[in-house]
Amino acid sequence: MTVSTEMNQTVAGTGDLLKKWTEAGRSYFQFQAENIPFRFAVSSAEYQKKSINYKGIIINILYQKNHFENVEHLLHNAKLTLDYCRQNFGPYPFKTITFAEISSFTRGFAATAYPSAIFMPEDMVFHANIHADRKQDVINELAGHELSHLWWGNSQISPDDREGSVMLTETLAMYTEMMLYKKMHGKKQMMERIQVHQQIYDNEKGLSENVPIYRATGDVPHISYSKGAVAMVKLSDLIGEEKVNTALKNFLRNNSYPKKPVSLDLLNEFYKVSPDQKTREQIDRLFKTTENKPLIHDVQKNSVAVQASVPIDSF
């Protein structure tokens, strides 16, 4: 992708930046991305840039000059996510990762991950008062969720477009988000987020046909996101975080793009790390039925107010 823009602006594009130059009073940027399903996005603005080399990966943060207050926190969470995903799932597929601020006038957009670029709106991340709600760290959630998409769908994983595809995109991103929330804020706080997701699911589930996670579609995000997060955390209680991550690493290795995996391929990897029949039946109950037993032993049911503000991204 080659993009030209006004002389004083910087472009955030899809893939690694190969080169930039100026010509006839304009700035040019050239990007390349390999071995990924075709998707692209681009933004251009008079960005400020914070850039660091973290263990061989360049992390760029492009932000509006006045919106500097959360840059460090975002950077910190980007490092945490890179560490967790590289250690547990496999190598990061690009040389750089760029977080670019976009206008909050962009309607219906929470944040979206593209190959090596994550676009985030000013009002949710860059110019948000993250200290207003002590029960939610939206930057931690979004950084963990969005950056993890670079391992899952639709990046290294390109799910077959049928029922259950969102389990390979959103449910896996929600799981990673939760594990990173736990890393930064502790298990108790993570379980409070899970309780919020349980409530979102309970509120929404009567409004459309209730299907199990392995058959969910993008039309019912409360299943792939919220129930998916709850089920994955239950799974990590059942077999342990380490085994879940082993299964996910194997899933990625066996199904990466250009393969077209389905949700059953992921369930197969869960079965493989769960030797006994009883555990496999419990896994089926989580993902292949609409059973909805209350979980969560260590959080009181009324301790969390229902919030409608859990971000739903586009991918």
Ligand SMILES: [Zn+2]
């Ligand atoms: Zn997502």
